[in-house]
Amino acid sequence: xxxxxxxxxxxxxxxxxxxxxxxxxxxxxxxxxxxxxxxxxxxxxxxxxxxxxxxxxxxxxxxxxxxxxxxxxxxxxxxxxxxxxxxx
Amino acid sequence: xxxxxxxxxxxxxxxxxxxxxxxxxxxxxxxxxxxxxxxxxxxxxxxxxxxxxxxxxxxxxxxxxxxxxxxxxxxxxxxxxxxxxxxxxxxxxxxxxxxxxxxxxxxxxxxxxxxxxxxxxxxxxxxxxxxxxxxxxxxxxxxxxxxxxxxxxxxxxxxxxxxxxxxxxxxxxxxxxxxxxxxxxxxxxxxxxxxxxxxxxxxxxxxxxxxxxxxxxxxxxxxxxxxxxxxxxxxxxxxxxxxxxxxxxxxxxxxxxxxxxxxxxxxxxxxxxxxxxxxxxxxxxxxxxxxxxxxx
Numbered sequence: 153x154x155x156x157x158x159x160x161x162x163x164x165x166x167x168x169x170x171x172x173x174x175x176x177x178x179x180x181x182x183x184x185x186x187x188x189x190x191x192x193x194x195x196x197x198x199x200x201x202x203x204x205x206x207x208x209x210x211x212x213x214x215x216x217x218x219x220x221x222x223x224x225x226x227x228x229x230x231x232x233x234x235x236x237x238x239x240x
Numbered sequence: 241x242x243x244x245x246x247x248x249x250x251x252x253x254x255x256x257x258x259x260x261x262x263x264x265x266x267x268x269x270x271x272x273x274x275x276x277x278x279x280x281x282x283x284x285x286x287x288x289x290x291x292x293x294x295x296x297x298x299x300x301x302x303x304x305x306x307x308x309x310x311x312x313x314x315x316x317x318x319x320x321x322x323x324x325x326x327x328x329x330x331x332x333x334x335x336x337x338x339x340x341x342x343x344x345x346x347x348x349x350x351x352x353x354x355x356x357x358x359x360x361x362x363x364x365x366x367x368x369x370x371x372x373x374x375x376x377x378x379x380x381x382x383x384x385x386x387x388x389x390x391x392x393x394x395x396x397x398x399x400x401x402x403x404x405x406x407x408x409x410x411x412x413x414x415x416x417x418x419x420x421x422x423x424x425x426x427x428x429x430x431x432x433x434x435x436x437x438x439x440x441x442x443x444x445x446x447x448x449x450x451x452x453x454x455x456x457x458x459x460x461x462x463x464x465x466x467x468x469x470x471x472x473x474x475x476x477x478x479x480x481x482x483x484x485x486x487x488x489x490x491x492x493x494x495x496x497x498x499x500x501x502x503x504x505x506x507x508x509x510x511x512x513x514x515x516x517x518x519x520x521x522x523x524x525x526x527x528x529x530x531x532x533x534x535x536x
Contacts, residue, residue, distance in 0.1 A: 159487040160284045168486065193336045205331065205340060207519060209490050234487045235338075236331075236519035237468070237528070238495060239287060240509050 154225050156184050157232040161240065164190045177215060177223040178202050180231060195233070207234045251310060251378075253300040254391070254459050255536060261395045262291040263386055264478050265513040269399070277422045278508045286484035287477055288513050294386040298536035301383055301391045304447035304461050305362035305469060305531045306374060311346055312359075314374050322346055323367040323522040330365045331525035332440035333431060333504070338525070341440065346370075349526045350441045361444040362467040362529040368496050368520035371470045371530040380532035385473035385497040385515075387533055392464075392500070393512035394457025400511060401456035401463045410454035411465040412445045412503045413510055421506055431504075442467075442526045443503040456512075460531075463500050464510040467529035468518070471497040475517040491517045502527040 156170045172184045181202045185192045197203055204217045209232045215223050225231060265288040274282040314320060322345055324330035330344030330351065344351030346365045349358070366374070375381050383391070392401050400406065408415050415421055418430035434443065448461040456463045475495040477484065495517035501510030504527050508514070518528065 157486050160281055160485045166281070205338070205523070207490075212490075214494070232487055232490050234490050236523040237498070237516060237525065238491045238518075239485075239488055239498075239516040240284075240501075240505070240514070 153227060154180060155230045156180075157230060158191070159233075159235065159238065162191065162194060174225050174227045174229070177208065177210070177220045177225050177231070180225045181208075181220075181233075205236055207236065208232070209234065252303045253534070254303050255300050256296070256298065256387070256391050256458050258296055258298040259390060259395050260293060260295040261390055262397065263294040263389055263513075264288050264291040265511075266291055266397060269511075269513070273508060276508065278506060279423055280508075283483055284485055285514075286482050287488055287515050289482060290479055292478045294390075296384075296386050296390050299383075299387055299533050300536055301387060301458075301460060301533040302380075302531035303459065305467055305529045306371075307360050307447055308346065308363045309359040311363040311366070311374060314377050318373075318377060320370075320373060320377075322365065322370045322524070324365045324524050327522070331523070333435075333526075334440065335432065335435065336428075344440075344526065350439045352439055355441065358444070360446040361442075362447060362462065364442050364444065364467055364526050364529050365524045366470075366529060367522050367524040368470050368518065369522065370524065372472075374530075375532045378532060380534045382470055382472040382530060383533035385471045385499065388463075388469065388471050388497075388499045389512060391458050391460050392456045398457070398512060400507075401460070402454055406507050407453070408507075410450055411510055412443070412450060412462070413465040413501065413505050413507060414443075414503065415507055416465070417443055417503070427506070440526065444527075445503070463512070465501050465503055465505065467500070468498045468502045468516060468527055469500045470518065470528070470530040471499055473497040488517070494519075496520045498528065 185195045324345040329340045341351040451461045475491045498516040498518045
């Protein structure tokens with residue numbers, strides 16, 4: 153399993169950490185959005201593909217927009233999703 | 241230079257004497273925020289604390305955010321193309337969330353052709369690099385976070401540039417347009433009504449339109465709301481041990497500080513000590529602009 157971390161500003165009901173299965177990063181994000189449909193509009197476009205403008209970190213490592221389709225997310229990894237405008 | 245709605249010279253700067261002040265929010269502010277009818281947990285504002293003593297040397301800072309007309313002069317002079325123009329898209333708030341919209345950029349903020357009547361409004365769709373490029377051309381620089389906060393509140397803490405009492409008519413916020421807002425749902429209903437009438441046009445106002453009542457201790461306008469403003473300071477916490485949102489720790493050392501909130505925000509996001517952070521790698525949106533500073 154991997155852990156998805158969202159900002160408190162997105163959180164529904166106060167939950168900011170979620171467990172999902174490992175896999176390629178874009179697939180992990182899609183699986184999360186399917187399992188937690190309240191976040192679908194923040195993460196996926198109209199075609200069901202991950203939006204490109206937010207930033208994603210595997211552990212402390214930034215994954216550039218163009219590398220997310222084939223970036224492996226290994227078990228135990230923390231995936232942090234950060235909007236380009238953060239805080240507030 | 242040109243006039244903006246009779247409020248004064250665009251490009252006008254305010255002299256700020258140097259000073260030492262407790263930057264950030266005192267503990268009572270977080271307690272107050274938790275009691276208020278606003279949607280975020282107290283931890284969300286933890287990055288404003290603890291207060292840290294900062295000293296700023298004398299400097300001058302723009303009285304107003306940089307306007308569309310001023311940015312146009314820069315573009316005419318240099319041929320500069322912003323990041324949004326090069327990418328062919330800019331970020332606007334759509335029907336449910338942020339979206340990348342084809343053609344949205346500083347002269348076409350909704351991506352639907354050149355917008356008229358915005359010349360004396362703050363320029364938007366400017367990335368950190370765009371703002372720095374303008375500042376260099378103008379012989380200026382972006383303010384540091386400490387300079388920005390000191391210019392907004394002065395040496396003594398205050399919640400908003402004019403004082404501790406919220407005045408809806410003093411700043412361009414979502415509450416100025418929509419009245420008292422308590423929840424993201426109320427905000428979305430307001431925005432949807434705007435968007436359905438006029439498309440995703442930024443609800444900016446002419447710079448200085450809320451002065452002098454809404455001006456800061458040192459006489460700067462639009463430091464609460466209108467547009468988010470880039471600062472030069474790299475994102476950091478005042479104290480590494482502070483309790484704050486996990487995602488904010490990821491922007492430390494990566495993003496740049498953004499201050500002042502915007503027309504999109506509630507009263508709580510346009511406070512003088514409120515901190516936000518922007519991705520400096522080409523990102524911009526239709527509510528983010530900047531003002532400049534110079535050493536005195």
